[in-house]
Amino acid sequence: MSCIGLSQHLVMQFNDYNGFNHLELKTLFLQESIRRGVLFGLGQNPCYSHDENDLRVSLQVAKEAVDIIKQAVSEGNVKEYLKCEVAQEIVRRV
Numbered sequence: 270m271s272c273i274g275l276s277q278h279l280v281m282q283f284n285d286y287n288g289f290n291h292l293e294l295k296t297l298f299l300q301e302s303i304r305r306g307v308l309f310g311l312g313q314n315p316c317y318s319h320d321e322n323d324l325r326v327s328l329q330v331a332k333e334a335v336d337i338i339k340q341a342v343s344e345g346n347v348k349e350y351l352k353c354e355v356a357q358e359i360v361r362r363v
């Protein structure tokens with residue numbers, strides 16, 4: 270996972286890793302962040318209505334979701350952690 274773009278519009282990019290499909294990893298990240306009460310889009314747009322606590326909570330949730338991904342990858346069973354279907358690409362490349 271990497272963050273690309275400008276600070277006011279960061280985009281989270283998931284890549285295939287150790288035989289795991291990027292969509293599996295992205296789905297697990299979204300699942301675990303939603304379970305913790307934060308709905309991330311893959312593009313982040315912080316604004317003045319977000320206060321320091323919003324940012325602190327969002328960063329903590331992101332860290333916890335990434336920690337779950339690390340654990341799933343180290344155990345070799347990302348799909349077993351998923352409680353939903355794997356996300357699909359919105360736009361399919363030809």
